[in-house]
Amino acid sequence: MDRPHRDTILLEDAEILSHEAFTGEQYVMRVRAPGCAARTRPGQFAHISVDPQRPMRRPISIMRVSADDGWIDFLYKVVGDGTRLLAQRRPGEVVSLLGPIGEPFDIAAKRPLLIGGGVGMPPMICIAEALRGGDAQPFVILGSEVPFPFDIKPSQFLVDGLPDGVIGAMPLLEDWGIASRLASLQGYAGCHNGYVTDLARHWLQGLSDEQRSEVVVYACGPHPMLEAVVNLARDFGLPVQVSLEEYMACAVGGCAGCVVEVATPQGPAMKRVCVDGPVFDGYTVF
Ligand SMILES: Cc1cc2nc3c(=O)[nH]c(=O)nc-3n(C[C@H](O)[C@H](O)[C@H](O)COP(=O)(O)OP(=O)(O)OC[C@H]3O[C@@H](n4cnc5c(N)ncnc54)[C@H](O)[C@@H]3O)c2cc1C
Ligand code: FES
Numbered sequence: 001m002d003r004p005h006r007d008t009i010l011l012e013d014a015e016i017l018s019h020e021a022f023t024g025e026q027y028v029m030r031v032r033a034p035g036c037a038a039r040t041r042p043g044q045f046a047h048i049s050v051d052p053q054r055p056m057r058r059p060i061s062i063m064r065v066s067a068d069d070g071w072i073d074f075l076y077k078v079v080g081d082g083t084r085l086l087a088q089r090r091p092g093e094v095v096s097l098l099g100p101i102g103e104p105f106d107i108a109a110k111r112p113l114l115i116g117g118g119v120g121m122p123p124m125i126c127i128a129e130a131l132r133g134g135d136a137q138p139f140v141i142l143g144s145e146v147p148f149p150f151d152i153k154p155s156q157f158l159v160d161g162l163p164d165g166v167i168g169a170m171p172l173l174e175d176w177g178i179a180s181r182l183a184s185l186q187g188y189a190g191c192h193n194g195y196v197t198d199l200a201r202h203w204l205q206g207l208s209d210e211q212r213s214e215v216v217v218y219a220c221g222p223h224p225m226l227e228a229v230v231n232l233a234r235d236f237g238l239p240v241q242v243s244l245e246e247y248m249a250c251a252v253g254g255c256a257g258c259v260v261e262v263a264t265p266q267g268p269a270m271k272r273v274c275v276d277g278p279v280f281d282g283y284t285v286f
Contacts, residue, residue: 009252010035014097016089017071024146025078026119027087028063034070036062036099042107042126043220043243043279046072046099047251050086058082059248059274061220062100063122064129075122075149101251102278105241107131109216112138113203113238115196115229117221118145123243125172127218132176139203140173140180143196143221152182152190161206162199166192196221197228204236212236219243219282230282240282246273260285 014031021027036046040062047057064073078084089095107127116124121142131138139159142148148170155169157179166181168190173180183192183199192199204212215236219229220243233240246258253275262271263284271277 022149041104043104044100049096111214120221230286
C-alpha cells in the first residue's frame with residue numbers, strides 16, 4: 001500500500017522563542033523546531049498542542065521557516081478556546097508540535113500571483129520567502145478586515161494596472177524585493193478599498209497577453225474568498241492552487257474528520273484536507 005506520508009511528519013517539543021501580540025488578537029509566534037524547519041515546504045502546516053491540559057491540537061500554517069537556524073514562525077488569530085490558550089504561552093515554554101503536514105504548493109511558476117486573506121496570509125508569505133532571489137516574479141496581494149499585523153509601508157515597486165493611491169505594502173516583502181499590495185474594506189491608508197480579487201483583476205488586466213500566460217494563482221483565506229479567486233482564475237483561464245481549512249482531529253490522515261469533496265477524473269471523491277491537501281487544484285474543489 002502506498003503511504004507517501006509515512007516518516008515525513010515529526011513530533012517535536014518546540015521552545016517558544018518569541019510571541020508577539022498585534023491588534024485584533026493576532027499573534028506571531030516563533031518556535032525552535034529544527035526537524036520540522038528542515039523539512040517544511042510552502043503550504044504545509046503544523047498541528048500544535050496549545051496547552052498541556054488540552055488533548056486536541058490545533059492546525060496552524062507555517063509562515064516562515066529558517067532551516068539553518070531551526071526556527072518556524074506562525075501567525076494566528078484568537079477565535080476560540082484553543083487559540084486563546086495558545087496566546088497565553090510565554091517565551092521559554094515548550095509546545096508540542098507535529099509537522100510539517102500536508103501537500104505543499106507547486107511553486108514552479110514564472111509569474112506567481114499570491115493572494116492571502118486574513119489568517120490565510122501565512123502560506124503566501126512562506127511561498128514568497130521560498131521564491132526570494134529566484135527567477136520568478138511574484139506579486140502578492142494580502143487582505144485583512146482587522147489591522148494588518150505589520151506597519152504598512154509605501155511600496156518601492158511600481159506595479160502597472162492598479163488603482164491610484166494603492167501603494168501600501170508589507171515591509172518584509174519589500175525587504176525581500178517582492179512587490180505586494182494590500183486590500184481591506186476598512187479604509188486603511190494606502191490599501192485598496194475593496195476585495196483582494198478586485199485588486200488581482202486590475203493587476204491581471206495590466207499585464208500583456210504573454211505575461212498573463214505565465215501567471216499561476218495561489219490562494220489561502222476564507223472560503224468565499226477562495227471561491228472568488230477560483231472564479232477570477234477561470235475568467236482569465238489561469239491555473240489556480242488553493243489551500244483549504246477544515247476542522248481537524250488527528251491531522252495525519254487517520255480519522256477522516258477533515259474530508260471534502262473533490263472532483264477527480266473518475267468522478268467526485270472524498271479527500272482528507274490534512275494529508276491529501278490542504279493544497280488542492282482550485283478547479284477540483286470549486
Ligand atoms: C491547514 C490549516 C491551517 C490553518 N492555519 C491557520 C493559521 O495560519 N492561522 C490561524 O489563525 N488559523 C489557522 N487555521 C485555523 C485554526 O486552526 C483555527 O482557528 C483553530 O483551530 C481554532 O481553534 P480554537 O479552539 O481557538 O477555536 P474553536 O473554539 O475551535 O473555534 C472558534 C471559531 O473558529 C472557527 N473554526 C475553528 N476551526 C476552524 C477551521 N479549521 N476552519 C474554519 N473555521 C474554524 C469555528 O467555526 C468557530 O467560529 C488553520 C486551519 C487549518 C485546517
Ligand atoms: S484530521 Fe484526521 S484524517 Fe484529516
